[in-house]
Amino acid sequence: MAQLSNDSFAFGGPLMSIEQAAALVGERVQPVAETQTVALAEADGRVLAEEVVAGLDLPPFANSAVDGYAVRFADLAPDGESRLALVGRIAAGSDAAGVATEGVAVRVFTGAPMPAGADTVFMQEDVTEEDGFVRLPSGLKPGANARPAGEDIARGEIAFAAGQRLRPQDLALLAGLGRTSVLVCRKPRVAIFSTGDELAEPGQPLPAAGIYDANRAALRAMVQRAGAEVVDLGILRDEPQSLAARLAEAAQDSDLILTSGGVSTGEEDHVKAAVESAGSLVFWRIGIKPGRPVAMGVIGGTPFIGLPGNPVAVFVTFAFVARAVIARLSGTQYKPPVPLPVRLGFPYRKKEGRREYVRVSLAPGADGIIVASKHPQDGAGVMTSLTRTDGLVELAEELTKIEEGRIVPFLAYDLLTA
Structure with a gap:
């Protein structure tokens, strides 16, 4: 488990872009060192x-790509049709050793080894057989329908990088x-928990002023889809001393601690104080909506991420911040999802300097171009705005007034949870 210093996530700049956040993660988080053979x-x-x-070599030997007739291109008539004697038959898995090829054609099937000297294959539907001979049409290029050894990948070539x-x-x-x-x-171990006296486990009786814990269900799935192992710590109550102890305990056996809610500056937001008691905490002011400052910290050498408490903000900030951390811990390079262009089906206003992600549904327009329609409820606590839409349109920092009909980038939810 990589050990970080308490100031690993310090950031002295103003508002941070998503790209800056991912770059800082790459600089300051080290991959898990342990390996496994699976x-x-x-x-x-x-x-x-x-x-x-x-x-x-792959394929390990030259073979036919089709059912047909193998020949030497040099034996074909330079102009017009060729007529060659049909000698031999080679099926996939058969040995082609000793099969004659000079001046003749050999019946071959898909995947069959090419007989020595043969370099071109005519497709069977283009050939006519008659009295032990085949009539071969003109116009085929040398090497047609034949797969050389190593065509896919050659011996000694790098197949995959670490x-x-x-x-x-x-x-x-x-x-x-x-x-x-x-x-x-080794898969990173990510400890997740929710905090709050108002939270109840699904399936349990719901108190009069209580709500069921929804964020942890989403985080479990998103962490697993990101390639990490979940250590579910359940719901922690608003008790500062026990919170600090549980965080310190989690840091001993995990590679990342991830929480949602409880890191603001309110009187009942005890996670912030607990993290500062057990380690260090800074707020990254990332220019993103939905979302708000993401808490980054270190507890006992283990990185800590505090996401916002509202479900939609949890989803978005995990997709663009926490996934980058997990990718780095996993030993791979974080690759931001590549958006596709869609036409905006509504006008929109936003603040300059902040990238906004708007929940939309897609449908083809009258001209066939895909149109994005905004979900009618855009509050950060409206979970159905995620379940009843297809993804997010990305509105860049410099935009303030976006006209209907503008082409904008779209990110499907599948790209954000892969």
Whole structure:
């Protein structure tokens, strides 16, 4: 577990952009050092801890890409149709050794090894067989429909760099290279908890002035989707001394402590005092809405993030701040999601110097261009504004008055929770 100094998250600038926040995380948080060897079947979503070099050519031998007829291009007539004797038949998995190719055609099937000397394959639907010969049309290019050894990746070529988060397509390549296991970084352990005397666990009786704890359910899922292991500390009550003790205890066995709510300056916001008692705390004034200053700190050498208390603000600040921290701890490079352009279906006003994310639903316009419609309720506590929309449009810092019809960036929720 990386040990940070108490001033690791100090920031002396004015309002911080999301990009600055991600850059500071990259500078000041160190990846988890421990590694594990896992079976390929269990490696989806894990981060490689070592470079993977191809140990063989892929494909390992030249083969046919189609069902057809393999020939030497040099044996074809320079102009017009060619007529060659049909000799031999090679199926996928068969041995092509000793099959003659000079001046003849060989019947081959998809994946079958190319006989020595053959370099071009005619598709079967383009060829006519007659009396032991084949008639081959003109116009095919040399090398057509033939896959050379190493076409996909060559022996000795770097298949993956360390830090790659493995996806299904990556596992396919590793399997194709004959790998059965990989060395990966240990998943970061992220301790999450909620605070407040008003909170109740779902399924339990709801007090007269109580609400069910919704944020922790979202954080559990988002932390897991970010590739980390959840240490769920449940609900902590507004007791400053026990809060400080629980935070210090969590720091001993986790790589990140994550909370929502309780870090403002109100009289009942006890998390702020508890963090300062157990370690250090600074507020990052990130220019983002929904959201407000994100609390960053260090407790016993372990980084701490205090997110806002409203569910929508929790979702947005986790997506753009906490995910960058978890990516860094996981040993991979944080890659901001790439937005897609949509047409704004409503006018909007905002303050300059702050990036705003507006919850929208998408539908095709009359001309086929996708139009974003704003959810009618945009309060940071309205959870249905997330469940009944498709994603967020991103309105840049310099904008103040945005006209309907403007093309703006759109981020689907799937991109923010991948």
